[in-house]
Amino acid sequence: MSKTYLLDTNIISYLTDSKSPYRNAVKEKLFSLSEDDRVAVSIVTLYELAYGLATFEKSKKDKNNRDEKLFESGIEFIKDYLDVFPLSVKEIDIFGKIKAKYKEQTGINTKALKKNDLDFLIASTAISQGAILVSNDGIFGDIVEYGFGLEFEEWV
Helix, strand or coil, X not given: CCCEEEECHHHHHHHHCCCCCCHHHHHHHHHHXXXXXXXXXXXXXXXXXXXXXXXXXXXXXXXXXXXXXXXXXXXXXXXXXXXXXXXXXXHHHHHHHHHHHHHHHHCCCHXXXXXXXXXXXXXXXXXXXXXXXXXXXXXXXXXXXXXXXXXXXXXX
C-alpha cells in the first residue's frame, strides 16, 4: 500500500545542504521509498524558505552566501520534484485543536505559543492529507500524543 510523506522544512534543508550531516541519511530514506509512495511538502515550507531567501537577499553582504543558495536550492528542489499541499478549510479545526491542546499541555503563554503556529499548520496539513510527517523537530512527537491522528517519523 502506498504512503504519503510530508517533509518538514528542516528535512528539505538537510537535502539541499551538501554540508549537512543528515543529508545522506535523508537521501537514503527517500530512495528506499516505494515508487508508489508520494512525497510532498506543505505550502508553509515554501513560505519559510522564501522568508529565509528574502532575509539573505536583503543583507547581500556576500554574493556567494551559502545560506542564500541553500534556500534557493530548497525552493527549486520542491518545485521540480515534490507535490505541494495548499492550506485549506480542512485544516482549520485541526489547527485550533492542536494549538489549544499544546497550550494546555505545556502551559506556555500565548505570545510564546505563536512561534509554533507554522509547525501547527504543517501538522494540520499532514493530518488532513493522511500523510506521515517527516521532521527532526520534537514538537511533532508531542502532537502525536494528543490523539489527533498525526503520524510522525524522524529520519535522522
